[in-house]
Amino acid sequence: MEQRSELGAFLRTRRARLRPEDVGLPDYGSRRRVPGLRREELAQLAGISVGYYTRLEQGQSPNASDAVLDAIARVLRLDEAERSHLHSLARHRQKARRRPRPEQLRPGIRLMLTAFGDVPALVIGRRGDVLAWNRTAHALLAGHLPPEAPERPPQRPNVARLVFLDPHTRELYADWRGKARDTVADLRMTAARYPDDPELAELIGELTLKSPEFASLWAAHPVRVCIPPTRVFHHPVVGVMTLHNELMELSHDPGQRMAVFTADTGSPSAAALRLLADLGAAPPSGGRGAESSHVAAGDAGQPAEGRRRS
Template identity: 45%
Template structure:
C-alpha cells in the first residue's frame, strides 16, 4: 500500500462527509467544486495553516506530530477507530521503511495454553482470527456455528473471501449488506496498521478484482474497530440466531483476536444454540466409535 496515497484518500473522503455548519463555520454560499469542507476550512478548525494541511492531505506526513493528528482528527470529527487509523498511516509514512524491512509475522496457531482455554469454553462459540480475517482457530461449537465458512474452504478460511465470493454468505448473514461494510472497514484498518503485509495486499487485490462491491466499499476508506455488537445469522441446521459478541485482543498471541458469541438465557437463540451444541456433541461421539 502506498501510504502517501492512503493518507490523501483517507483525509479527502473524511472531509467530503462534513459541511461548514457541522464544524461550526458559517457557509457563505458560492459554488463548491467538491462536496464537503474545503481544505482551508479544515485547516482553520484544526488550528494550522492551510498550506500545512494541504501538504498533509497530499500525503506528505514528514514530521507530523501527535498534536497535529489530534487537531486534524478533531476538525474532521474522526471517531476512535478513524483517529487510530490516521495515526497508523502517518507513523508508517514517517517510518519510511521498505516492504522487505517490514514483513509482519502472522501467527497461524495458538499457544497450547490458549488452545486449552478456548476448548474449555464449551457452551459458547469461539472464533479466533488475525488482522486479515483468516480463521486461525475455533472451539467445537464455533466450528459448528461457522460451518458454512469453514467446511471445504482452502486453508486458511477467510471471512472476507466468504462474505464477498461465496453465495452462501448472503443467506448465512441475515444483515449481509451491513456485514460487507464491516468486513471492508476492518481490512482497511488493518492495512493502516500493516501497510507492507504482502498477503493482505494480495487479498485486497483478489477481492477488488473479483467483486465490484468490495472495490466500491474499499474506495470509501471507512475504518472500524471490532469489539462488541450483534451478529444475526441463519444457520443451515438450527435456523435464525441473534448472537452478541465480544472481541478481545490476545496478549499471549499478539496479532490475534478472540471473538466469543453468546445468547440471552431463555431466548429462542439460546435454545437453538444449545441444540446446535447437542447435535455437534452427538456427531462427535458417533465419529469416535
Template identity: 55%
Template structure:
C-alpha cells in the same frame, strides 16, 4: 518509489486518501462555518475550510494531504482530527498514516495458535469460539463455531496454511456466508473497517496487501467499502443469523484479545439466557455432535436440507 513501496501505501491508504474521504463527510453547516463563495466543486468541506477549523495554514494542510509534510506534530494532527470529528480509532489511524514511511512489503511468518489458547478453546465447551489472526484468517475453531458460522467448510481447513478459511474472503465471496448474516451490509462494513485499522498498523504486510487486492478485484462491494476509508475495530456486536438448520437467531459476537499473541483474538458467540436463540444453539449442538457414521461433527461436513 519502488513498486513494493507503492503497493504498501496502497493497501493501508495514503494520508491524503483518508483526509479527503473524511472531508467529504462534512458540510460547512455541520462545522458551524459560513460556506465560502463560489460554486462548490467538491463534496464536503474544502481544504480552506478544514484548515480554518484546524487553525493551520491552507498551504500547510495542502502539503499534508498531498503527503509532502512528514513531520506533522501531534498537536496539529489532534486539531485536524477534531475538525473532522474523528472518533478515537479514526484519530489513531490518522496518526499512523502521518507517521508512516514507505516500506517494502514483507512476507510475514505464518500465524499459529499456542497451547494455552487451544486450552481456552477446549474449556469453552459448547460455546461457539474461533481464533482469528490479524488478517481475519481462521486459525482454529471448535465444532460449535464451525457448525454455526461455516458448517459447509472442511473442519480441518484452519490447520492447513495453504487454504485456511478467511472471514473477510468468505463474507464477500462465499454465498453461504452472505445468506447467513441477515444484515450482511452491516457485518461487511465492520470487517472492512477493522481491516483498515490493521492495514494502518502493518502497511508492509504482503499477505494483507494480497488479500485486499484479491477482494478488490473480485468484489465491487469490497472495493467500494475499502475506498470509503472508514475505520472501526471489531470488538462486540449483535447479529441476526439465518441458519439453514436451526432458523433465525440473534447472537452476540465478542472478540477477546490473546495475551501472548496480541495480533490474534478469540471470537466468542453467546446468546441471551433463556432466549429462543439459546435454544437454537442447543439444537445445533446435536448436529455438531457424533453422526450416524460415528464421526464427530468436528470431523465431517454438516449436511443442509438443500444438499439432500
C-alpha cells in the same frame, strides 16, 4: 497499499462529509468543485498553512506533530477510532516488505478453545484468517467447509473472503450489509497497523477485484472500533438464532483475537445453539458436507494459492 495515498484518501473522505456551515464557516452558495470542506478552509480552522496541509494530504510531511494531527482531527470531527487511525497513517514509514511466517496458535489458547465446550469460539489472526475453531463454531459459521481447514495455513478460511465471496456466509447473516460494513471498517484499521504486510495487501486487492460491494465500501474508507454486536443468524440447519458476539484481544499474541458466541439463557436461540452443538458433535453423515459443496463454497474462504485446482 501505498500509505501516503491511504492518508490522502482518508483525509479527503472526511473533508467531503462536512459542509462549511457545519464548522461555523459562511456558505455563500458559490459552486464548489468538490463536496465538503476545501483544503484552505480546513487549514484555516486547524491553524496551519494551506501549503503544509496540502503536503500532509499528499503524504509529503511524515513528521507532523501530534498537536497538528489533533487539530485536524478536531476540525474534521473525528471520533476516537478515526483519530487513532489518522495518527497511524501519518506516522508510518515505509519498510521493505517481507512475506511473514504463517501465524501460529499457542497450545494454551487451543486448550482454551476446547474448554468452551458447546459454546462457539474461534481465534482470528490479524488478517482475519481463522487460526482455529471449536466444533460448535465450525458448525455455526462454516459447516460447509472442512473442519480441519484452519490447520492448513495456505487454506485457512478468511473472514473477509467468507463475508464477500461465499454465498453460504451471505445467507447466514440476517443483516449481511451490517456485517459487511463492520468487516471493512475493521480491515481498514488493520491495514493502517500493518501497512507492510504483503499478504494483507493481496487480500485487499483480491476482494476489490472480485467484489464490487467490497470495493465500494473500501473506497468510503470506514473506520470503526468493532463494538461486540448482537447478530441474527439464519442457520440452514437449526433456523434463526440471535447471538451475542464478544471479541477479545489476546494480549500475548499481537493481532490475534478470540470470538465467542452466546445466547440469552432459556431463549429459543439457546435451544437452537444446544441442538447445533449436538449436531456438531455427531459423526459426519456425508450429506451436508458433500465434496461438491466444499469445493464450491470453500474456495471463497481460502487464499488463491491454496484452492483446489480442477
